[in-house]
Amino acid sequence: MSTTERRLGEARTQDEAAIEAAIRRVPDWQGREATYKMLVGGINNRNWLVAVDGHPRRYFVKVPGPGTEKFIDRAVAHQAAVNAHAMGLAPEVVYFDPSDGLEVHEFLEGYAACTNADFERAEIQEAVIACYRQLNAGPKLGLTKTIFDMIDEHWQDAKALGAFLPHDFDWMMKQYGQARAAFEASGLDLVPCFNDPMPGNFLVSPGKPMKIVDYEFASNNERAYELGVLLGEMFFTEERSLQLIEAYYGEARPETVARVWIGRALADIKWAGWAIQNRMLTDWDFDYQKYGDWKWARARSVILDPRWEWWLRLVASGRPQPR
Known part of the structure; x- marks a missing residue:
C-alpha cells in the first residue's frame, strides 16, 4: 500500500485513480490542482489526506470500500458526524455525496x-x-x-x-x-x-x-x-x-x-x-x-x-x- 504523495493526474493504482475521481467531484475543488496521500489505518475504506491549491487547510477524504453498503448506512453516518461536530466532538463535514457515501472532513492538524x-x-x-x-x-x-x-x-x-x-x-x-x-x-x-x-x-x-x-x-x-x-x-x-x-x-x-x-x-x-x-x-x-x-x-x-x-x-x- 503506497503512501507516496501525488498530484492530480499521477495515479498509478486503482486506489489512486479512485481518489483522483473523488477529488474532481467536490464542487469547491473544481478546476484546482491538488495533492493526495493515502493514510494508514483504514479497514473498510481508503482514507486520504488531500491538499487543494488556494485552500488554507487540508482535508481528510474517505472513499467507501466495496461491499460496505451492506452494513453501513452512509446517510446516518453523515448525520451522526454533523451532530457530533455541532457538539464540538468531531471535525467539520465539508462535503458528503449521498450517492455512494464519499466523505470530506477538515483535517485536524496537530491531532494524533x-x-x-x-x-x-x-x-x-x-x-x-x-x-x-x-x-x-x-x-x-x-x-x-x-x-x-x-x-x-x-x-x-x-x-x-x-x-x-x-x-x-x-x-x-x-x-x-x-x-x-x-x-x-x-x-x-x-x-x-x-x-x-x-x-x-x-x-x-x-x-x-x-x-x-x-x-x-x-x-x-x-x-x-x-x-x-x-x-x-x-x-x-x-x-x-x-x-x-x-x-x-x-x-x-x-x-x-x-x-x-x-x-x-x-x-x-x-x-x-x-x-x-x-x-x-x-x-x-x-x-x-x-x-x-x-x-x-x-x-x-x-x-x-x-x-x-x-x-x-x-x-x-x-x-x-x-x-
Whole structure:
C-alpha cells in the first residue's frame, strides 16, 4: 500500500485513480490542482489526506470500500458526524455525496490517533467517558439499529455467504437469545450511540479537547452496550471498569453493571460476525477470520463467567438506570 504523495493526474493504482475521481467531484475543488496521500489505518475504506491549491487547510477524504453498503448506512453516518461536530466532538463535514457515501472532513492538524497504550492513561479514559456522556445525550439519529439487529444481520450474512462458523455456534446463539430476552424484558435504553470504540477513532492534541471520528456504525442503540463495548475493547480491568461505569452513570448499581457486562459479550459476538462475514467480501489484506475467532473466544469467556446467569436475572428484573 503506497503512501507516496501525488498530484492530480499521477495515479498509478486503482486506489489512486479512485481518489483522483473523488477529488474532481467536490464542487469547491473544481478546476484546482491538488495533492493526495493515502493514510494508514483504514479497514473498510481508503482514507486520504488531500491538499487543494488556494485552500488554507487540508482535508481528510474517505472513499467507501466495496461491499460496505451492506452494513453501513452512509446517510446516518453523515448525520451522526454533523451532530457530533455541532457538539464540538468531531471535525467539520465539508462535503458528503449521498450517492455512494464519499466523505470530506477538515483535517485536524496537530491531532494524533490514540493507541491501546494511550487508553492505559486515566485522563484518556475519563475524556472518552465525558465525550460519550455528551454524545449519548445528543439528538436521536434517523436509524435505530440495536446490538441485536447488528448481531442478526452479521451472522445471517455470514451463513448466506458460506462462512466458516465456530464449532459452538448453536450454543453461543442460545446464550445470545437469553441475553436478548433479558434486555427486552426490562426495556432498552435507546440513545444515539457511536458503537465503534477502536482506539484510532479517538483523536487527541495537547491542550485541546478530544475528538471522535468515523461514525459509520452510529445508530440509536442500548446505552449500556455503548459502555460495554468500550470497556471490552480497551481491556480494562474489572476494578477500572466499575470506576468508569460510576463516572458515566453517577453510580454503579448492580443491575447497571450487569447490563454493561452482558453488553461486553454481545459486542464480541457482533464483531466476530462482522469479521467472519467480511472475510467473504474482501481480498484479505486484513485477517478477518483470525480477528473474528478471537472476538468469539472473548465472548465465550464472559458467558462462562459464573456470574452470567445472575447478570441475566438482574437485567431481566430491573430497569435501565437514568444517567
